[in-house]
Amino acid sequence: MKKSVIILALLLLICHGADAAPQVCYRDNSDSVIGSAITYTLKAGESLIEVARKFDLGYNEIAAANPGLDPFVPGEGNTAAIPTSWILPDVRTHEGIVINLSELRLYFFYRIGPAKFIRTFPIGIGTEGNDTPTGQFAVIEKIVQPSWHVPESIKEEKPYLPDVVPPGPENPLGSHAMRLSLPTILIHGTNKPWGVGRRVSHGCIRLYPEDIPVLFKAVSKGVKVTILAQPVKAGLIGENVYLEVHGEDGKSDSELFSDAAAVLAKKRLLGRVDTKRLHRAIEEKTGIPVEISE
Numbered sequence: 321m322k323k324s325v326i327i328l329a330l331l332l333l334i335c336h337g338a339d340a341a342p343q344v345c346y347r348d349n350s351d352s353v354i355g356s357a358i359t360y361t362l363k364a365g366e367s368l369i370e371v372a373r374k375f376d377l378g379y380n381e382i383a384a385a386n387p388g389l390d391p392f393v394p395g396e397g398n399t400a401a402i403p404t405s406w407i408l409p410d411v412r413t414h415e416g417i418v419i420n421l422s423e424l425r426l427y428f429f430y431r432i433g434p435a436k437f438i439r440t441f442p443i444g445i446g447t448e449g450n451d452t453p454t455g456q457f458a459v460i461e462k463i464v465q466p467s468w469h470v471p472e473s474i475k476e477e478k479p480y481l482p483d484v485v486p487p488g489p490e491n492p493l494g495s496h497a498m499r500l501s502l503p504t505i506l507i508h509g510t511n512k513p514w515g516v517g518r519r520v521s522h523g524c525i526r527l528y529p530e531d532i533p534v535l536f537k538a539v540s541k542g543v544k545v546t547i548l549a550q551p552v553k554a555g556l557i558g559e560n561v562y563l564e565v566h567g568e569d570g571k572s573d574s575e576l577f578s579d580a581a582a583v584l585a586k587k588r589l590l591g592r593v594d595t596k597r598l599h600r601a602i603e604e605k606t607g608i609p610v611e612i613s614e
Contacts, residue, residue: 343437343438343439344437344438344439344440345435345436345437346408346414346436346437346438347436351408352407352408352555352556353405353406353407353408353555353556353557353562353609354405354406354408354438354440355404355405355406355440356404356405357385357401357402357403357404357405357608357609358402358404359399359400359401359402360375360399360400360402361397361398361399361400362394362395362396362397362398362399362400363396364396365396366394366396367391367392367393367394368382368383368386368389368391368392368394368400369391369392369514371394371400371402372442372517373513373516373528375402375404376441376442376528376531377402377403377404377442377517378424378425378442378443378444378516378517378518379391379514379516379517379518380424380517380518380568381403381423381424381425381442381517381607382400382402382403382517384403384566384567384605384606384607385400385401385402385403385606385607385608386400386401387604387606401606401608403606403607403608405608405609406423406425406440406564406609407553407554407555407562407563407564407609408427408438408553408555409427409548409550409553410550410553410554410583410586410587411546411548414429414436414438415429415544416428416429416543416544416545416546417429417459417507417539417543417544417545417546418545418546418548419443419452419525419545419546419547419548420548420549420550420553421445421452421454421547421548421549421568421569422549422550422551422566422568422569423550423551423564423566423568423607424442424443424444424445424517424518424519424568425440425441425442425443426440426441426442426443426507426525426527426535427439427440428440428441428535428538428539430538439534439535439538441527441528441531441534441535442516442517442527442528442531443516443517443525443526443527444510444515444516444517444518444519444520444521444525444526444527445519445520445521445523445525445526446519446521446522446523446524447519447520447521447522448519450521450522450523451523452505452521452523452524452525452547453502453505453523453547454547454548454549455502455546455547456544456545456546457500457501457502457505457544457545457546457547458500458501458542458543458544458545459498459499459500459501459507459539459540459541459542459543459545460499460500460501460503460541460542461498461499461541462496462497462498462499462536462539462541463496463497463498463499464495464496464536465487465495465496466487466491466493466496466497466506466508467484467485467486467487467491467493468484468485468491468492468493469483469484470482470483470484470485471504471522473522474522489511490511491511492510492511492512493506493508493509493510494508494509494510494511494526494527494529494532495509495529495532495533496508496509496532496533496536497509498536498539500545504523505523505524505525506524506525507524507525507527507532507535507545508524508525508526508527508532509526509527509528509529509531509532509533510526510527510528510529510532511529513528513529516528519568549569550583551565551566551567551568551569551571551576551579552564552565552566552576552579552580552583552602553583553609554580554583554584554587554589555609556589557611559613560611560613561584561589561592561593561611561612561613562609562610562611562612563580563584563598563601563609563610563612564607564608564609564610565580565601565602565604565605565606565607566605566607567605573602573603576602576605577598577599577602580598580601580602592613592614593612593613593614594612594613594614597610597611597612597613598612
């Protein structure tokens, strides 16, 4: 009896860690919606950029969740929606790292004994024309205090840069980097945290300076990395159907409606949906899971 109580206590402690990216217990596809969205009362002088980092969110996702607030001067005493709830990406198996470019977010699935867990982090990704590629990859190298070997494409844009930038505050790779099996793509930290949650890189995936050591420590060489683009995700809480819609890809509402219909049909949920709620979720594109059940 005592042993089972101790194990339960440890699992609860793990699930509710105090760091910026808490571990979340889940049970495979039965927990398709994780976390919970909350509200936050803004303090004097706070911007949404600062609030986003406080709650381990990216800039674009907190801005999308609060369309009525000025991101830079949201106003003391106003209430901000904190979108700390997510529908898991639709993949064959919840394994390794899954990156959804459409929501600028990374998920890491792993086990501790028999228990299954997730950590999720906001990310910065490639700009238009320097798009982060989709596909199946693996982590092939882990580097502490990486040097940045400046690519020729960037040297053409910024000829004043040296061939190699050593570790330190001027290094855009931050404190840690993980190279993927597509060698030009890294998952790394950054010296420009304001770029997390935006399309700012030449294709690499950036994490906050405080997040990258957490992920780096947890990930082993060889871990599978799946990069995809899913602007619409559907899931369940009990018997209720939820939809999460992102406008990051620039798709029209009609395109997002087609995506939603396909996702809901695949999950056999289409017949349980209220059409008005579905349209409202697509129009608003808050990035927060909203109920669309009949």
